[in-house]
Amino acid sequence: MATIDHVSPLAPARFPELPEIAGARFATTEAGVKYAGRKDVMIAELAAGTVVTGVFTKSATRSAAVLDCQEKIGRSGDQGAAIVVNAGNANAFTGKNGVQSTKAVTNAVAQALDVPEERVFSSSTGVIGEPLPHDRITAKLADMAASLSPQNLPDAAEAIRTTDTFAKGAARVIQTSIGEVKIAGIAKGSGMIAPDMATMLVYIFTDAKIERAPLQAMLSELNEKTFNSITVDSDTSTSDTLLLAATGQSGVDVTEDAAFRAALHEVMLDLAHQVVRDGEGATKFVEINVQGAASEGDARTHALAIANSPLVKTAIAGEDPNWGRIVMAIGKSGAAADRDLLTIKFGDILVAEAGWVSPDYSEDAGADYMKAQTINITVGLGLGGFESTVWTCDLTHGYITINADYRS
């Protein structure tokens, strides 16, 4: 495991204030699953009546915990619920033992918190292919249950980190006509990030009141525009999990509330951007907007081809306004494009139009622009009315350093 000895230069200035969510309590511990001397396990206890929804990795080699969550997530239930997460070991590709470890952890949490096992959702993140020493987790559960508090969500954000260089949190408080609703979320993720879905663990809590089906629909749709629209290295984890729990304890029904939906979108986008900002070795935050596509799928295909191109990402790392590599990425994506209709902009600078460099473009202006920490690339295809926005980071020596000795 590489030592993380610095915080990403793209990190937010500070961890945000997270409001307490009525009906949700948290605890963390140092279980020593893999790391020593740091918190590595978190649990969330969710009051009776909490609705739990989720989105998971589509990887064909997804982990035992993900499969277990997927089996449980579709069920309604009025009893209490729980979430348990460990960092350091993904319990993925661990065969039948992996299934048994997940079962052991969720069963023990169910006992410790007195909730049905079918309402206990677990995640494991870290190294693939090593047996999960689940006894180290279950041994700590009684102490954790005794220390549950609604104020411990920031600690939970710390406990779920692996190669993250900073803890990730986001929150919104919304005033509706019938009362106040709170949303607070945490995330981990820095490498192995790509749709679908963006590889990470995300846990969002709200005191809003809403049924399972509409909340799940809202989560799935917003996921496409947030966590499924970020990429660090095009690699996808076996453990991606996004859980959203609504305790209902505010009594405010948000089923038709546009402000709630907008606030949830903001929390999800904030967390998604933080994952990109913690991209392994990242020094630039990059927004890629493709417009004028013949279809939504084409827009997304082009945007991801640009965002995942090693040549585009290394050019950005080198502060090189190498728009030729963007043309290359569009060309290789397989989606419809007409070379002679392309326009490319860096921020507000028109770089290329009508199949060639713009007569007004100056290389000096492009080079100046690339020195910024946030880079906006806009591509116009001139073929139709569809667009897509994705976010990524640059590809640097830092990525190689972190990933060439992550495990050995």
Add this chain to the structure above:
Amino acid sequence: MATIDHVSPLAPARFPELPEIAGARFATTEAGVKYAGRKDVMIAELAAGTVVTGVFTKSATRSAAVLDCQEKIGRSGDQGAAIVVNAGNANAFTGKNGVQSTKAVTNAVAQALDVPEERVFSSSTGVIGEPLPHDRITAKLADMAASLSPQNLPDAAEAIRTTDTFAKGAARVIQTSIGEVKIAGIAKGSGMIAPDMATMLVYIFTDAKIERAPLQAMLSELNEKTFNSITVDSDTSTSDTLLLAATGQSGVDVTEDAAFRAALHEVMLDLAHQVVRDGEGATKFVEINVQGAASEGDARTHALAIANSPLVKTAIAGEDPNWGRIVMAIGKSGAAADRDLLTIKFGDILVAEAGWVSPDYSEDAGADYMKAQTINITVGLGLGGFESTVWTCDLTHGYITINADYRS
């Protein structure tokens, strides 16, 4: 343009002997298209009766020269033919000026060598989006025509290099029952290499006698198993061109000759492997073989997902037997896989089987294996009878160094 101050550690010990091909003569020059003090243009003059076949990039933003070649390649013709190639400028995404530059070059070559312009095939490789100073090329053609020789093919291999750290050549001489046939080829390519097709320029010459249609069919089929089965960084060039010219001057008809086909395959695979061996920053040559797939397409999808995964490639760079990342790549590829049927081998070492690490596997043995310069990864899916082999290299600091300041 980054200075290439070292030769790839994976380079062959020496440039091979290339036999003279009757009916093919070559010349090179220092035209100063972009580079100073080195050969950067080559021409090939092909005798009357030569059959020319080709395969080109499918990029939607392909260059003017590629479009021009594609328009010409399907035509038969008995007159002489020519090939002209410049390095340093790709004449891609250069709008109408690009078309005019290609026309100017091919027209001037036709005049200088007294061949029809519709039989002059051109390629340009290098930076995208800058106007091609074609006058620098056309000014040298008279001198080049005067220096044509069948012995100059090795010089041509030098002239077409961009970021290549070594010139690439391969040849075979075949004894058939009715006489001897020679094949000699050159290639350039080191970065921006991915199907389809593997991004590069390749020119192969033979004195075999064969009609255009069967030769084109043979070339296209062998291309799938060679240049379309290598990847350095998943990026695809706008200029990929593979031309095969058969002068017929041996008088040996190879239309039904299995030995000729096998030899052509060998020459193409040799050149394709040399391109991988010159992958930007490469320190390891990696063969990935996926077996037991439900379809040929699935086998190829899995093999390319592994070969293009930045996490797999950085693990190999770090000599880390991190087979968990191979599981991850299979999981994300989208093709059919069953976690619990997977087997993974490093060379002859069985690493994982039946969904988990093999009981006989030792991490020390895996780590020892990864120290080799050539790494073989075999994945068994256990689903069917299809397989695919692709070749790639590792992802190192060298790739970042080369590509973060290629242009500025």
